Amino acid sequence: xxxxxxxxxxxxxxxxxxxxxxxxxxxxxxxxxxxxxxxxxxxxxxxxxxxxxxxxxxxxxxxxxxxxxxxx
Numbered sequence: 001x002x003x004x005x006x007x008x009x010x011x012x013x014x015x016x017x018x019x020x021x022x023x024x025x026x027x028x029x030x031x032x033x034x035x036x037x038x039x040x041x042x043x044x045x046x047x048x049x050x051x052x053x054x055x056x057x058x059x060x061x062x063x064x065x066x067x068x069x070x071x072x
Contacts, residue, residue, distance in 0.1 A: 001048035003035045009051040013059045023062055024050075 010020055017035065021028040024047065033041035 001043045001051070003037065003040045003043070006043055006047070006051065007035055009054075012056070013051075013054055014056045015059050015063075019063065023059070023066060 010017060013020075015023070017031045018028045021031040030041070034043045034047075
């Protein structure tokens with residue numbers, strides 16, 4: 001998966017880079033490195049397989065579940 005393809009999936013899923021990083025439990029810096037135009041860090045195969053399977057509704061549900069689990 002290219003950085004442009006990954007960026008397009010995040011746009012389609014209506015989630016920010018930082019929000020996606022929190023969702024998959026990586027640092028925001030890691031996601032930024034995946035999406036760099038010059039010398040991007042290779043996007044892990046698991047992420048490349050996951051992104052096309054997600055829908056905006058699924059992402060919203062996962063984010064809500066994660067936030068509920070982290071709430072005091």
